[in-house]
Amino acid sequence: MTDISAPARIDVLQTEYMALVRQRRLYGGLVLAIFALLMASGFYVADARNAGGFWEGLHRVGDYPAAVISEAWEKRAELPANLVKFFPALVETLNIAAVSTLLGAIFGLIFALLSTRGLARWPRLVPLFRRLMDIMRAIPEIVIALVLIFMLGGGPVPAMLAIAIHTTGALGKLFSEVAENADLKPVDGLASVGANWTQRMLLGVIPQVAPNFLSYALLRFEINIRASAILGFVGAGGLGYELKNSMSWGPGEFDEAAAIFLLLFGAIVVFDQISSRYRNRLTEGRLA
Amino acid sequence: MTAADLTLAKHDATRIFARKRMIGFAVPVVILAYLAYIFIAFDIGGLLQRMRPENAVTLASDSWSYKVHVERSHRTGDIAYSIEGERKGEYPEGTHPDWVETGDITTVTLPHGHLVRLLPDNRTEYVVPGFGTVEAHFDGAAIVTNLPDPPPDWASVSDRRVAMLTEGGRITITRSKTEIFRYFPGWELFFFTLESPYYGHSFYDIVFGEQWDPTRGNIAGAAHDFWRNPMWRHADVAWAIGETILMAFLGTFGAAMVALPLGFLAAKRFSPFMAVRFTFRRIFDFVRGVDALIWTIVLSRAFGPGPLTGSLAILLTDTGTFGKLFSEALENVDDKQIEGVASTGAKPLQRYRFGVIPQVVPVLLSQVLYFFESNTRSATIIGAITGGGIGLLLTQAIQTQKDWEEVAYYIILVVLMVMAMDSLSGWLRAKLIGGR
Known part of the structure; x- marks a missing residue:
């Protein structure tokens, strides 16, 4: 019985499989086409x-970059002076970022x-705190900053x-x-030795999660x-x-703009490198 | 274990404890010291003095209420009524709010028993319960009142200007005009302005009631008047939100499309030449390091303000980020699948298609969708800089410092937009990759 119908069953299986493959290709093609259409019309x-x-x-x-660079090159003698002049502004930008990260990490924790x-602490209020965090995350910084x-x-x-x-x-x-x-x-x-909630969190949870938290922070x-540069x-x-x-001064002050670009670019690259190195150490230290 | 070992161990333990205790104290002290430095560096003491709490009060009260202006011109004696003092909110000629009685004497009723009478010859009487009646008139040279000197703390008086702010409302008298502001809760004219025939009718009335405008059907007319509302400009706002989402969409997915092939070139496994790899990685680092702010400025010089500039700025920055993320994901690909595909006689391109792509697509897609959501927020900010989308509307509304209810409306829309994009990207992730 089975050996008679076996080839037929394989046939059926194969057609069904091919139908599924075709359907999948069709869907994939459709999604791609819609995506391409959206991109093209959006553009x-x-x-x-x-x-x-x-x-x-x-x-x-x-x-614009050429104008900035050529003017900055002509006035390259003034570059160190400009870098010094705008260094306090860089410090302010970094301070804004550092304090807001610090405060954000403390309150986020x-x-x-x-x-x-x-x-x-209050299990019933968990949804409330979650919604609060959702809202804080959803409001773009610029809205709060402008207000x-x-x-x-x-x-x-x-x-x-x-x-x-x-x-x-976010944190x-x-x-x-x-x-x-x-x-x-x-x-x-x-809890069994009578620690209160703060003690349980400080001594029981935070030591476990500190490396991860630091890495995220x-x-x-x-x-x-x-973000602080943009704001x-x-x-x-x-x-x-x-x-x-x-x-807003326009040409003639491009050397200043160039100095600021340099400072910002340098700061971003340097802090990216430092933080990624330190983050790697944190996560590896956790594994070891 | 000998006694000496034990002492040594105890000594070590004590040392570790001492160190931990030191750190336990040092960390909060360092944080506090840093905050103290910031307190001075940011001049927070001076800021507290310079801050304008009255602005906060204006913001808090104006964002959920509107005011109706009653304005008498001292030159002609005409009295005009308008919502928020805007031309678009003026009451048509011959009509007036029902809390105003017209005649020789115009009586404006304010809440809490306050009452203002606008008398002929530019004279004004203001009845304040518990105080008495304030009389003021403009004699052609100065404003004369019967307010005592010094005036009560809700009034400020000079020859040129008298302003009174009470729980009933606000009255200002200047040389040219007398203005009375009565406050109401809510966003007035949100659906229809006063010249629309549908103003003041309920939803039920419009859908099932008689035809208010003979030339067009109720629902079509109401939809048109709502959409073209000159005060709230719903059509423009919808466009602006669309533009912001468009910037995020074009930027994110454009970046993903550019970064995918470049990611292969920067991944060790797929790019045999060290020089190529190194070049592309440095390009990614550079593009990422320059940052969206600088890209926005550079690009807006070339393309002018608008959504395209914003999308290109997002595209460039994210190309760097995606290139880095993609090449890392590609380096972590599992060899077994590729070997399996190769064992069936697949050519290199087929090996990539069936051995590599299925492995990396879920990872890449989830990263791209995550960035899509976060770029909606970036697009709001970039829009404020380059001039496009809801970010521009919001900055303009805040900078004019007038229509705080519009600011509140935009803020709510932005938050809803970001939350909607958050759920959309989460939903797409679940659909395309399978819930995690």
Whole structure:
């Protein structure tokens, strides 16, 4: 019985398999086609709504950097003086990033512990703290910064608070994912000897998760340096603010712009390198 | 174990404890010292003095309320009514809010028993419960009031300008005009402006009620008037949000498309020449290090303001990031699958297609989708710099310092947009890669 129908069954299987493959290819092709269509029409719309078109602008991309570089090269004798002049602005940008990362990490840690199941101080409030973190993460820094600039005036503090709020939300989420995987035995042990919640967290959870937390906080510091430079551009102090000023002068002050570009680029690269080296050490140290 | 060993171990343990204790104290001390330095460096003491709490009050009260202006011109004696003092919110000629009585004497009723009478000859009477009646008039040279000297703390008086701010509302008298502001909760004219025939009608009325405008159907007309609302500009806002999402979309996926082939060239396994690898890695580092801010500035010089500039800035920065991430993912590919595919006689290209791509696609796709969500936020900021999308509308609304309810509206929209993109990218990740 079986040997008679076996070839037929294989045939059926094969046609079914080929049908599935065809269907899969069709779906894959459809998704690709829709994606390509979206990209093309999106590019077309963006091109149409831009002040200058893509093709007219393409050959001018190099003009501005060339102008800046040639002027900076002519005035290269002034470069060290300019670097010194804008160094305080760089320090301010880095300080904004550092303080906001520090505050964000501290509050993110508290929020994370309060919103992790099994560790939360008030288990019923876990969803509340999660939503709070979602909202803090969702509000772009610029929104908070602009509102705070209106209330506090320009300067580094609005940027610092804005980035700190966003960092709290972002780190809180990552921290709580790490804390979820923490071993609860030390916590139980501490609870059995009568430790209160703060002691359980400080002595039972934080030592377990500290390397991971530090590594995330360092990554966030890299991101925050960029964010604090950008926020300076809308009036929140630091390198971005100086850059905006020197750019509004136009040609003749390009040497200053070049110095600021150099400082910003250098700072980003240096801190990226330091932090990635240290992060590697942290994660390797954890494995060892 | 001898006694000497034990003493040694105890000594070691004590030392470690002492060190831990030191660190336990040192870390908070260092943090506090740093914060103290910041307190001075950022001049927080001076900031607390310079901050403008009244701005916060304006922001907090204006973002959920609107005011109706009653304005009398001292030159002509005409009285005009408008919402938020905007031309687009003016009451049509001959109409007025129902809390105003017109006639020889115009009486404006304010909450909490406050009352303003606009009398002929540019005279004004303001009845303040518990205080009495304030009389003021402009005699052609100066503003004369019966307010005592010094005036009560809710009023400020000079020859040129008298301003009173009470729980009933706000009244300002200048040489040219008398203005009364009455505050109401809510966002007025959010759906229709006053000239629209659908203003003041409920949703039910519009859908099922009589035809308000003889030339067009109710639903089509209402949709048109809502969409073209000149005060809230819903159409423009929707476009702006679309532009912001478009910037993020083009930037992220464009970067992914550029970075995928370059990632192969920078991965040790697929790129045999050290020089090529090294060059591409340095290019990635450079593009990433220059940062979106500088790219935005450079590109906006070439392409002018608009969404294209923003997308290209995101594209360039993310090409660097993706190139690095992709090449790392490609280096961690498992050899067994490639060998398996090769054992069936596959050519190199087929080996990549069936041995490598299926392994890396889930990783790459999840990274790209994660960046898509975070780039929606970046696009808002870049839009504020290069001039496009909701970021531009938001900065403009904040810088004019007038329509805080619009600012609140934009902020809510931005937050909703980011949350929607977050869920969309999460949903796509789950659909394409399988839930994790």
